[in-house]
Amino acid sequence: MATIKDIARLARVTPSTVSRVLNRSGGYSEKTRRRVQKIADELHYQKNEAAVNLVAQTSNLIGVIVTNATTSFAAPIIDSIEDWAYQNGGRILLAHCGLNDSERLKTCLNLMAGRKVNGIISVSVQFDESNLKLLDQLQLPLISLGVKVSNQPMISIDNLKAAMAGTNYLISHGYQRIALIAVDTNDPQTGKMRCAGYQKAMESAGLTPSIIPGDYSFTAGKQATELLLAKRELPEAIFAASDDAAAGVIYAAQEHGVKVPEQLAVLGFDNSSVASMIYPGITTIDQPFKQMGRLAIEHLTNQDISSVELPYQIKERGSVAKHNSAQS
Amino acid sequence: MATIKDIARLARVTPSTVSRVLNRSGGYSEKTRRRVQKIADELHYQKNEAAVNLVAQTSNLIGVIVTNATTSFAAPIIDSIEDWAYQNGGRILLAHCGLNDSERLKTCLNLMAGRKVNGIISVSVQFDESNLKLLDQLQLPLISLGVKVSNQPMISIDNLKAAMAGTNYLISHGYQRIALIAVDTNDPQTGKMRCAGYQKAMESAGLTPSIIPGDYSFTAGKQATELLLAKRELPEAIFAASDDAAAGVIYAAQEHGVKVPEQLAVLGFDNSSVASMIYPGITTIDQPFKQMGRLAIEHLTNQDISSVELPYQIKERGSVAKHNSAQS
DNA sequence: CTGAAAGCGCTTACAG
DNA sequence: CTGAAAGCGCTTACAG
Numbered sequence: 285m286a287t288i289k290d291i292a293r294l295a296r297v298t299p300s301t302v303s304r305v306l307n308r309s310g311g312y313s314e315k316t317r318r319r320v321q322k323i324a325d326e327l328h329y330q331k332n333e334a335a336v337n338l339v340a341q342t343s344n345l346i347g348v349i350v351t352n353a354t355t356s357f358a359a360p361i362i363d364s365i366e367d368w369a370y371q372n373g374g375r376i377l378l379a380h381c382g383l384n385d386s387e388r389l390k391t392c393l394n395l396m397a398g399r400k401v402n403g404i405i406s407v408s409v410q411f412d413e414s415n416l417k418l419l420d421q422l423q424l425p426l427i428s429l430g431v432k433v434s435n436q437p438m439i440s441i442d443n444l445k446a447a448m449a450g451t452n453y454l455i456s457h458g459y460q461r462i463a464l465i466a467v468d469t470n471d472p473q474t475g476k477m478r479c480a481g482y483q484k485a486m487e488s489a490g491l492t493p494s495i496i497p498g499d500y501s502f503t504a505g506k507q508a509t510e511l512l513l514a515k516r517e518l519p520e521a522i523f524a525a526s527d528d529a530a531a532g533v534i535y536a537a538q539e540h541g542v543k544v545p546e547q548l549a550v551l552g553f554d555n556s557s558v559a560s561m562i563y564p565g566i567t568t569i570d571q572p573f574k575q576m577g578r579l580a581i582e583h584l585t586n587q588d589i590s591s592v593e594l595p596y597q598i599k600e601r602g603s604v605a606k607h608n609s610a611q612s
Numbered sequence: 613m614a615t616i617k618d619i620a621r622l623a624r625v626t627p628s629t630v631s632r633v634l635n636r637s638g639g640y641s642e643k644t645r646r647r648v649q650k651i652a653d654e655l656h657y658q659k660n661e662a663a664v665n666l667v668a669q670t671s672n673l674i675g676v677i678v679t680n681a682t683t684s685f686a687a688p689i690i691d692s693i694e695d696w697a698y699q700n701g702g703r704i705l706l707a708h709c710g711l712n713d714s715e716r717l718k719t720c721l722n723l724m725a726g727r728k729v730n731g732i733i734s735v736s737v738q739f740d741e742s743n744l745k746l747l748d749q750l751q752l753p754l755i756s757l758g759v760k761v762s763n764q765p766m767i768s769i770d771n772l773k774a775a776m777a778g779t780n781y782l783i784s785h786g787y788q789r790i791a792l793i794a795v796d797t798n799d800p801q802t803g804k805m806r807c808a809g810y811q812k813a814m815e816s817a818g819l820t821p822s823i824i825p826g827d828y829s830f831t832a833g834k835q836a837t838e839l840l841l842a843k844r845e846l847p848e849a850i851f852a853a854s855d856d857a858a859a860g861v862i863y864a865a866q867e868h869g870v871k872v873p874e875q876l877a878v879l880g881f882d883n884s885s886v887a888s889m890i891y892p893g894i895t896t897i898d899q900p901f902k903q904m905g906r907l908a909i910e911h912l913t914n915q916d917i918s919s920v921e922l923p924y925q926i927k928e929r930g931s932v933a934k935h936n937s938a939q940s
Numbered sequence: 941c942t943g944a945a946a947g948c949g950c951t952t953a954c955a956g
Numbered sequence: 957c958t959g960a961a962a963g964c965g966c967t968t969a970c971a972g
Binding site for chain 2: 965967
């Protein structure tokens with residue numbers, strides 16, 4: 285690969301001048317500029333970013349940590365970050381930290397520190413004590429999407445209110461026996477909040493909450509529904525803690541000839557891509573993932589360390605209708 | 613951030629020695645080693661990779677270019693590359709090139725060159741003339757997944773044979789009026805191959821091919837089906853060029869009360885995550901995405917520039933059954 | 941076993 | 957307008 289020196293030699297100037305021309309930093313004659321630029325072009329010169337970063341003491345890199353790419357909502361977030369990067373000349377260093385894999389998250393963090401990323405965006409990753417400490421030592425600005433990381437800014441919807449709103453939506457549509465399923469009750473953040481919101485709404489309405497825990501997955505939704513079916517305790521409506529899980533519920537329902545929404549209403553959570561791809565479309569709580577990604581990168585860039593709570597909204601599709609008993 | 617010099621000063625040795633200790637390259641007493649290591653630990657020292665890369669003349673970075681993260685099958689590929697990276701201390705520089713966006717792909721390529729990536733893995737990206745030339749100038753090893761890029765190794769299934777096999781699968785299940793839909797007939801690679809395979813199989817069986825072009829999307833599948841329905845020309849079976857499109861077909865079918873697979877058999881392509889999330893499960897042609905990702909990174913690492921053709925297989929789920937007319 | 945020196949490719953004051 | 961020099965943080969022969 286050609287270097288600045290090669291160009292300098294061919295253009296009969298010093299590397300200093302080449303650098304100035306290439307950076308358009310002024311201080312050269314038009315004639316020199318042309319000569320240097322021409323040679324650089326001919327050589328298909330590419331700046332060695334490692335060298336640039338070394339002197340600039342920065343990396344122009346932003347680190348993105350996700351649990352894994354299969355998480356259905358990671359895609360729109362990464363997309364919006366990438367779009368920003370494209371517009372602004374930033375670069376994305378991607379790493380997966382797995383689920384509750386402390387060791388791997390530690391590796392991610394160290395890797396990002398070594399690369400001197402300008403900041404980290406973490407998507408739904410939980411930090412345990414040791415990684416919290418590491419993060420503190422590394423002094424890397426971080427912004428977390430979806431879950432709270434101690435002392436770090438967060439961008440998220442209000443899970444408690446959203447779960448309440450979802451539950452109330454079901455109640456206002458005439459449902460009374462409503463189960464919350466596939467929610468991770470051990471998850472100190474999202475899980476707990478969604479449970480609390482659901483319970484609060486149910487109790488306010490004088491209804492009895494019923495929760496089947498799970499890991500937000502399709503399988504969790506499917507199994508919960510099968511369990512309910514086997515016990516002959518199918519509720520009137522199921523509030524799934526994610527759209528993946530809602531898809532599992534609908535799958536199980538269809539498999540057993542239970543009509544959605546006539547015999548079973550299903551409410552999802554996320555408005556991820558699958559929500560609009562299955563029939564009936566999943567009525568769900570929309571999280572503005574694209575906006576989350578964009579805000580995250582903007583905050584990082586502006587060194588804005590404030591948290592922001594984004595609005596959720598209920599996206600109505602076909603999986604919830606007015607309950608029969610509610611029809612006048 | 614602490615540097616090697618800081619450690620050297622505190623440990624009362626020279627940077628050379630610190631470097632040796634940190635790299636375990638030998639040539640120091642156990643006593644020195646301990647002292648240096650201790651101080652490095654206390655300082656939470658993180659090597660500046662830009663500096664390391666500058667002298668090593670490498671980056672330890674592998675570039676991954678995808679059209680966008682929303683492509684349903686990008687996820688498993690990225691996952692497997694990331695897993696490899698985690699095991700082997702590599703890092704992933706991610707970039708999106710959009711769809712047929714020559715300018716953006718060019719930016720991606722230049723960005724990768726600037727970062728001195730060890731190699732590039734491109735996922736389903738088409739290179740136009742100008743980028744082919746750029747790639748050549750940049751001299752970056754590349755391995756393409758799914759589509760052929762001139763003069764570069766490719767990892768893919770045989771789309772022609774796979775489409776033939778899919779069509780024959782449908783035929784052998786008793787279907788005769790089979791349409792291929794949502795296939796991009798302008799796509800010189802995948803699209804053309806899948807069309808050709810379908811046509812060949814149809815003609816060999818004495819059947820009439822019928823193709824509705826599209827962009828592999830859910831919407832393309834849905835619209836094609838609605839079109840067929842409106843024209844009252846619904847075939848017995850639809851071969852969708854992707855699982856997303858197959859989901860669209862099934863959606864439209866359910867919406868119009870057409871039973872799958874009883875009244876309409878649906879065959880997908882990819883075996884992406886959505887295939888198992890909708891009911892009935894999509895019978896589809898499985899592409900080994902994880903394996904593709906793993907092979908790609910291994911080839912890149914071993915400087916193996918041979919192409920490899922991976923086996924596809926038909927994954928049977930519920931969207932195709934024996935056709936009535938075929939029942940004895 | 942340890943240190944002094946040169947160098948990776950670039951940028952940036954400082955002179956002239 | 958241009959050049960010489962120092963320096964970013966590290967590694968690696970070469971001496972001793």
